[in-house]
Amino acid sequence: MAELTYRDAVARGIAQEMARDPDVVFLGEDIGAAGGVFKSTVGLFEQFGPLRVRDTPISEQAILGAAMGAAMTGLKPIAEIMFSDFFAVCFDYIANEFPKSRYMSNGQLKCPLVVRTGNGAGSRFGAQHSQSVENWAMMIPGLKVVAPSTPRDVIGLMAAAVRDPDPVIFFEHKSLYAMKGDVPDGEIVDTLGTASIVRPGKDATILALALMVPRALEAADRLKAEHGIDCEVIDVRSLVPLDTQTILGSVAKTHRLFTVEENPRLCGWGAEIVSIVADEAFYDLDGPPVRITTPHLPLPAADTLEDAVLPNADRIVERVRRAM
Amino acid sequence: MLTPALFSAVVSFCCSRFAARAKVAANKHCTTRGNAGRMANAENRTSAASAGLNDDIGEATRLKMYRMQVEIREAEQRAYDLFLQNLVKGTSHLSLGQEAVATGFAAAMKPGDLSFCTYRGHAHTLARGVPVEQVLGELMGRDNGLMRGKGGSMHLTSAEHGVMGSYAIIGAHLPIACGAAWRAQYKGHKDVTVCFFGDGTTNIGAFHEALNFAAVWKLPVIFVCENNLYMEYTPIGDVIPVEHPAASRASAYGLEPVIVDGQDADAVYRAAFTAYERARAGGGPSLIECKTYRYSGHSRADPAKYRPPGELERWKERCPIKIYRERLKQFGIAESVIAGIEAEVRKVVDDATEACKAAPTPPLDIITTDVYADGGWAWRN
Ligand SMILES: Cc1ncc(C[n+]2csc(CCOP(=O)(O)OP(=O)(O)O)c2C)c(N)n1
Ligand SMILES: [Mg+2]
Numbered sequence: 125m126a127e128l129t130y131r132d133a134v135a136r137g138i139a140q141e142m143a144r145d146p147d148v149v150f151l152g153e154d155i156g157a158a159g160g161v162f163k164s165t166v167g168l169f170e171q172f173g174p175l176r177v178r179d180t181p182i183s184e185q186a187i188l189g190a191a192m193g194a195a196m197t198g199l200k201p202i203a204e205i206m207f208s209d210f211f212a213v214c215f216d217y218i219a220n221e222f223p224k225s226r227y228m229s230n231g232q233l234k235c236p237l238v239v240r241t242g243n244g245a246g247s248r249f250g251a252q253h254s255q256s257v258e259n260w261a262m263m264i265p266g267l268k269v270v271a272p273s274t275p276r277d278v279i280g281l282m283a284a285a286v287r288d289p290d291p292v293i294f295f296e297h298k299s300l301y302a303m304k305g306d307v308p309d310g311e312i313v314d315t316l317g318t319a320s321i322v323r324p325g326k327d328a329t330i331l332a333l334a335l336m337v338p339r340a341l342e343a344a345d346r347l348k349a350e351h352g353i354d355c356e357v358i359d360v361r362s363l364v365p366l367d368t369q370t371i372l373g374s375v376a377k378t379h380r381l382f383t384v385e386e387n388p389r390l391c392g393w394g395a396e397i398v399s400i401v402a403d404e405a406f407y408d409l410d411g412p413p414v415r416i417t418t419p420h421l422p423l424p425a426a427d428t429l430e431d432a433v434l435p436n437a438d439r440i441v442e443r444v445r446r447a448m
Numbered sequence: 449m450l451t452p453a454l455f456s457a458v459v460s461f462c463c464s465r466f467a468a469r470a471k472v473a474a475n476k477h478c479t480t481r482g483n484a485g486r487m488a489n490a491e492n493r494t495s496a497a498s499a500g501l502n503d504d505i506g507e508a509t510r511l512k513m514y515r516m517q518v519e520i521r522e523a524e525q526r527a528y529d530l531f532l533q534n535l536v537k538g539t540s541h542l543s544l545g546q547e548a549v550a551t552g553f554a555a556a557m558k559p560g561d562l563s564f565c566t567y568r569g570h571a572h573t574l575a576r577g578v579p580v581e582q583v584l585g586e587l588m589g590r591d592n593g594l595m596r597g598k599g600g601s602m603h604l605t606s607a608e609h610g611v612m613g614s615y616a617i618i619g620a621h622l623p624i625a626c627g628a629a630w631r632a633q634y635k636g637h638k639d640v641t642v643c644f645f646g647d648g649t650t651n652i653g654a655f656h657e658a659l660n661f662a663a664v665w666k667l668p669v670i671f672v673c674e675n676n677l678y679m680e681y682t683p684i685g686d687v688i689p690v691e692h693p694a695a696s697r698a699s700a701y702g703l704e705p706v707i708v709d710g711q712d713a714d715a716v717y718r719a720a721f722t723a724y725e726r727a728r729a730g731g732g733p734s735l736i737e738c739k740t741y742r743y744s745g746h747s748r749a750d751p752a753k754y755r756p757p758g759e760l761e762r763w764k765e766r767c768p769i770k771i772y773r774e775r776l777k778q779f780g781i782a783e784s785v786i787a788g789i790e791a792e793v794r795k796v797v798d799d800a801t802e803a804c805k806a807a808p809t810p811p812l813d814i815i816t817t818d819v820y821a822d823g824g825w826a827w828r829n
Binding site: 191197220226227230231233265266268289367369 | 562594595596598599600603605606607608612613615617620621622623624625626627628629630631632634635641653654657658660661664665814817818819820821823825826827828829
């Protein structure tokens with residue numbers, strides 16, 4: 125067991141897979157000698173060399189296109205898109221190419237690749253470098269989508285993503301890079317499509333993802349201590365495949381559902397889950413499901429303004445307390 | 449705007465630089481010629497030589513290339529007829545008039561080389577040896593189609609033939625082709641990747657990203673611009689500030705400008721061969737612009753009224769099949785042999801048409817297969 129930052133876990137997760145399989149290659153902007161703009165890939169270039177850890181031009185379409193061509197012909201590429209906001213300049217690959225080639229070719233083509241990207245707010249970078257765009261990826265049939273919240277999950281889900289035969293979009297949260305957590309020694313391999321109950325409880329279910337997980341946990345502690353409300357917190361971890369069994373099982377036990385989402389409100393991931401619960405567990409519910417989200421706004425840059433729009437523990441406590 | 453006469457001057461200038469290198473290489477490459485062919489050929493070599501022709505390609509390859517051009521022409525004309533009969537339901541983009549490009553590039557490939565095509569990809573797919581029936585079946589949405597109706601005319605794919613997909617988002621496949629070539633470079637494989645696209649595609653970002661990326665990584669990829677003078681309906685000359693949509697851009701990526709007469713399968717074959725050899729030897733990418741012309745509209749919905757009067761007729765005089773038929777005769781191939789090829793191809797296309805008409809539509813259960821690698825479409829548990 126060692127204490128590791130989320131940032132260092134990214135490098136360890138990639139290194140674990142590159143050491144295991146020589147077909148795993150890694151490409152992106154400034155990922156090599158520079159160690160990544162978030163310093164999340166430090167040491168990989170030295171360990172695996174310039175043929176496996178390749179710096180690219182600032183060409184997001186070329187990065188994703190090349191990853192796809194390599195994947196369909198036998199490699200297992202990991203591509204970095206520095207900020208998830210930049211998905212918008214290479215969205216053709218994410219929306220039209222990766223997820224459709226297997227289907228359109230009637231199973232002839234494969235696309236086993238991972239796109240990892242810095243997602244989310246908290247760095248005061250403003251509206252084009254701070255977004256949570258996991259819902260952009262979630263809405264596309266043919267993709268898999270994960271967003272780890274702890275160093276251990278970064279390694280385990282990275283391994284699962286690299287070993288998965290389908291295209292996986294891997295959202296790292298920029299505001300979690302400095303977060304520390306215990307990580308077991310040795311190889312870690314997790315399973316896509318599994319949520320985890322990070323705090324058991326009996327009164328209400330709170331679903332959260334990435335940076336919202338620690339905030340939901342803090343809120344749950346306060347709700348228990350200050351209001352006697354015992355919340356179960358679930359780290360959704362994987363939006364596609366979605367672990368509806370764990371979610372529905374929890375709602376059947378607590379009878380209340382809250383989602384804490386960093387993505388802007390319209391069509392956020394929680395909307396889909398609320399609709400599933402309404403369809404399949406309506407009579408388990410003792411009250412309306414409540415979505416706690418970033419409002420439907422571009423993100424402001426100033427620290428005070430940004431802090432005011434993201435869901436935080438105060439807002440979660442307030443919304444849960446009011447609803448119960 | 450370029451006239452055929454004008455650019456044939458450009459073409460012969462550029463081609464002469466390739467011909468010498470290609471001559472040696474191509475002779476080595478063509479090992480399939482039979483004895484009979486070699487002897488018949490020897491007799492006629494003098495007449496071909498007096499016509500200024502270079503016998504660097506060999507009879508077997510030339511006959512193969514003629515057959516392929518006729519097959520593409522016949523299959524595409526049939527696709528159009530089937531559309532008029534409402535048996536081809538979706539869109540389709542024909543390469544009538546552009547047959548020599550697909551043929552020359554495919555004929556110079558080796559098994560294992562990879563093709564990346566566009567929605568205008570029937571020709572390239574057939575040229576790699578995919579049966580006519582599977583192509584027409586896909587256009588008709590039948591169960592015998594290449595992808596059983598799941599892809600349609602714009603996405604023809606046959607991995608076993610090296611046809612790694614047909615891409616319908618302009619420019620998308622140029623970076624993908626870079627990735628396939630990167631794999632060859634990384635693994636030390638000797639295959640080359642060939643990526644076809646149109647003149648209009650040279651104005652999209654992915655073209656420029658891919659050219660730069662391939663050049664700086666020295667990838668074994670050949671970018672082939674089929675300059676048929678038009679985007680969908682707009683002449684390419686109206687939307688570029690340079691003369692040649694691809695060739696004039698080559699120097700920005702440290703590449704040689706290469707322009708080829710896309711109506712002459714031999715010229716295409718030579719240019720392809722040279723570029724493939726270079727790529728296999730680690731010499732990096734090539735960008736080749738083929739001057740050509742499409743006889744039909746952009747897609748089935750387009751009557752092509754935007755073309756100036758006489759342009760189509762002038763280009764039909766440079767029909768690649770007409771040119772190649774003449775070429776065969778200059779090399780002493782008997783009319784009966786040529787007519788025999790034409791009859792055989794017609795029968796193949798007729799038989800394929802009947803097979804497709806008789807084929808069932810796909811079963812509905814394939815709607816949910818092959819979204820994910822487990823064969824299904826489950827996004828939840
Ligand atoms: C990104 C994108 N923009 C526009 C289109 C619509 N479109 C389809 S074909 C075409 C013309 C392409 O022209 P060119 O590259 O010259 O190829 P050609 O059709 O002549 O073979 C256009 C604009 C598209 N499919 N994708
Ligand atoms: Mg064109």
